[in-house]
């Protein structure tokens with residue numbers, strides 16, 4: 040095999056990691072092997088193979104500039120997860136037929152494995168410089184957004200199809216079945232509107248209420264909130280929606296994950312609380328006692344600094360330990376979804392965290408990794424599989440209703456967008472991962488929207 044060919048960059052380590060992805064998806068240890076310029080997929084003890092003979096070099100590069108076509112699978116008698124044609128990134132006009140029966144088994148003329156590698160490893164994002172003002176790789180720069188498939192879990196749709204090919208080749212196999220699920224999580228960015236304000240901030244706010252806004256009630260609220268946020272969060276504070284969130288999750292048989300900021304690397308962007316505060320410790324005890332989850336929300340400037348992610352994770356686990364909070368799993372998500380690939384990933388791995396759930400875009404909801412299934416992380420620069428698991432984020436409430444992003448109103452448009460994404464996850468029996476800030480549940484309208492998204 041000539042080494043100059045770009046497809047060689049899908050290393051043995053990458054193939055081995057892809058075998059794990061297939062094992063988790065189908066429940067069988069399929070073997071992937073190079074054979075010249077194709078990859079053969081076989082199963083020990085079973086005859087025949089599925090061969091991928093049209094591999095794409097772009098899937099081993101940090102690049103979004105390539106075209107995408109669409110394939111009508113139903114015309115070739117395959118069942119498709121979506122009524123719309125299946126996107127074929129890197130191939131403008133997919134060959135017909137795309138999948139052919141041969142003596143040895145089946146041959147697939149589309150690089151499903153390459154696409155899976157490229158999307159899941161986030162190879163696309165390595166070393167990118169077209170970032171937004173928070174240093175994030177934005178949805179609008181991605182191949183998925185530019186080609187109109189960000190709203191679809193295309194890796195899952197392709198793996199669904201591959202599952203059908205497997206089933207035709209080896210009909211006796213009972214492939215693993217997955218069930219649709221939903222995971223809700225909440226950043227604890229602002230657990231109290233004014234309760235943790237320092238004296239200067241408090242006085243400045245009061246002066247503003249009095250002189251600029253002429254809002255006596257708010258000035259009074261500032262003071263009572265501050266006085267009443269000591270051993271616990273002030274019950275009358277509208278951002279203190281934690282009990283309501285847990286009530287609703289329990290009614291829907293869901294576990295809520297609350298991610299706490301455990302450090303300060305930018306005083307302007309990070310939280311005003313410390314996790315050692317009695318009221319925060321009490322909140323964490325309440326969350327744990329009710330069977331919900333506590334997780335990490337690394338502060339604003341940690342995304343380039345694995346050492347700081349480790350320190351903040353250690354601090355959270357130490358405080359939880361002091362409160363008698365033991366968890367089997369520790370996960371979380373980056374503050375502002377800041378992510379430098381793969382440096383941030385390495386920070387989570389070094390911190391010994393079970394999962395990270397940052398990988399969704401802030402500027403658009405959808406499927407940044409092309410999947411709504413959790414999977415083991417892969418470092419595309421060091422070319423190695425990690426222990427850390429990636430739990431992709433599908434929708435953050437402010438990506439849909441926030442004024443900086445899509446700015447849908449709280450009405451039908453937003454509701455439909457959330458439910459469309461949820462339905463896309465359901466169609467592939469995946470997991471709809473939703474992020475909703477505790478501070479974004481202050482109005483009856485927002486609470487109703489949240490309830491609708493959970494219950495429908």
Ligand SMILES: [Zn+2]
Nearest residue numbers: 226228374375
């Ligand atoms: Zn945050």
